[in-house]
Amino acid sequence: PGWVRTEASMRSLGRMAEQGGVSEPALLEDMVGAQALPGLMEPADMAGTYLFLASDLAANITGQSLGVDRGEVPW
Incomplete structure (x- = not known):
């Protein structure tokens, strides 16, 4: 998935901001802006996707990539 607010992702954001020499809020704004x-x-927000994929409704889906990322543009 795209960025999901978890303890782990927020730690990663902090490390990325530190390595890039920018503030966490500025980096988060850039990421969300993309x-x-x-x-x-x-x-x-991910629950519906997981429930769908685990249900019979997804029985004919195989080997696909499903992007759940709020329309993220790679940067």
């Missing part, structure tokens, strides 16, 4: 939908996903 998405079609504003904001950071929360863990619960």
